[in-house]
Amino acid sequence: MALRVLTAEFVHESNTFKKGSTDLATFRAETLDLGEDAIRRFGDVNAEIAGFLDAGRAAGWEIRHVVSAHATPGARVSREAFDHIAGLICDAAREEKDRLDGILLGLHGAMVPDFCEDGEGELLSRLRAIVGPELPIAVTLDLHAIATPAMIAKAQIFVSYKTYPHVDMRETGRHAGRLLDAAMRGVTRPATCRAHRPMLEEANSGRTDVPETASLYARARAFEATPGILAVSINASFAEADVAEAGPTVLVTHDLAVEGAAETARRMAEEIADTIWEQRGSVSNTFLTPAEAAQMARDFPAAGRPLIIADYADNPGAGAYGDATALLAALIEAGATGGAFAPIIDPEAAAILHRHAVGDTVTLPLGGKVDPAFGGGPLTLTGRIEHLSDGLYTGDGPILGGITHTFGPTAVFRTHGIDVLVVSQPGQMLDQQQVRAFGIVPERLTFLVVKSMQHFRAAFEPLAGKVIVCDSGALATPRAALRPYIRVRRPIWPLDKI
Structure with a gap:
């Protein structure tokens, strides 16, 4: 039997x-x-x-x-x-x-x-x-x-x-x-x-x-x-x-x-x-500030292999809000152009953009609305709508291959020479189809910001000219002491010296 x-x-x-x-x-x-x-x-x-x-x-x-x-x-x-x-x-x-x-x-x-x-x-x-x-x-x-x-x-x-x-x-x-x-x-x-x-x-x-x-x-x-x-x-x-x-x-x-x-x-x-x-002190990542990452993005040579910037601290895959703006603000301030930023999880902004049409110029507050203490508050930006979508995509990479998900109402909003993927539902960057499905072609970019700590590497590292990691101060920051722990048993590394 x-x-x-x-x-x-x-x-x-x-x-x-x-x-x-x-x-x-x-x-x-x-x-x-x-x-x-x-x-x-x-x-x-x-x-x-x-x-x-x-x-x-x-x-x-x-x-x-x-x-x-x-x-x-x-x-x-x-x-x-x-x-x-x-x-x-x-x-x-x-x-x-x-x-x-x-x-x-x-x-x-x-x-x-x-x-x-x-x-x-x-x-x-x-x-x-x-x-x-x-x-x-x-x-x-x-x-x-x-x-x-x-x-x-x-x-x-x-x-x-x-x-x-x-x-x-x-x-x-x-x-x-x-x-x-x-x-x-x-x-x-x-x-x-x-x-x-x-x-x-x-x-x-x-x-x-x-x-x-x-x-x-x-x-x-x-x-x-x-x-x-x-x-x-x-x-x-x-x-x-x-x-x-x-x-x-x-x-x-x-x-x-x-x-x-x-x-x-x-x-x-x-x-x-x-x-x-x-091995507790053997950390391999070098965590750049938003200003340092933005300077590298501005100066990176465009040659069909973009600079991939991981916004480590705002990784939705670690429960971060995915709407931190500190890195986007730094890119704009530095004058970095020809790149994309994926995603900003902001259903309010996505809804505003969906009340307009592709090609419209819109001014709106973007990101930073849930908890500005982690990763920065809203940015009031003017830009052009490049793409509108229901957010549906089917992965084709090592992690999401064959799996269909949705970001909900989604838009590509071009501001200051940067294409920002504005989505309604959370998700970290795991698969190239999470940008390609919405008209963002990585090979045409100078830089691509991905909200992810590590999973992005499976799909995006093979096409990268270089990968860097940024600590934008968002909720999943590697600086654990910024989070108010009360339940973990103490002492515990790295909060305590043991």
């Missing part, structure tokens, strides 16, 4: 410093696809559910996929949203309980609802109360997970991404699926151990394109070849979540049926965690 597996994805990275709430409407506007609808949308792209399905086909499972729920990183998840989506998963587990052989979940690991600090631990606790202590549960995590003791206590198997930019989601899903299959068949008896260090995050936020951090993941892969070691996951943590369990972790899923595997797993976890701690 085929093994029956319940699958689901419930993904959010919560910036606890961000105003507002990530509510149910936000999930519905971005991704809240049920059952077969989710499989049709994500079943053959670079997503965990695609990997789950790959593993299931190879093993001959019967799969019931409940939901794929994703929202752009943002404010804490509302209780209504959490209870609704978790309720879909738990209700399905309750219905399937008597014929279920395992559960496979795609989670993030840094979800913070407005009623607790550990969304994933809460979901897993609710599931365990339904299915009992023995049913195998496997979980995939984002590399930026805050993996808590509560999570480890409620599931046996954990597999995190090993790339940042994240390009291995599907393979991570396959890996977790293979481990779940072995557990369901009684071939292994998995458990997971955890090592943690008192840091807000790993020094390079888990970047796998710099030697110090890449070596950690190379070591993890090598350790996975050890008998009895099933998965080694390094989680860099998410510095924008002010929670008690903040900090990088190493998770080693091992086979209790193999003699000595538990001790080996513990040693491996602590060894890698020690290296993370020892």
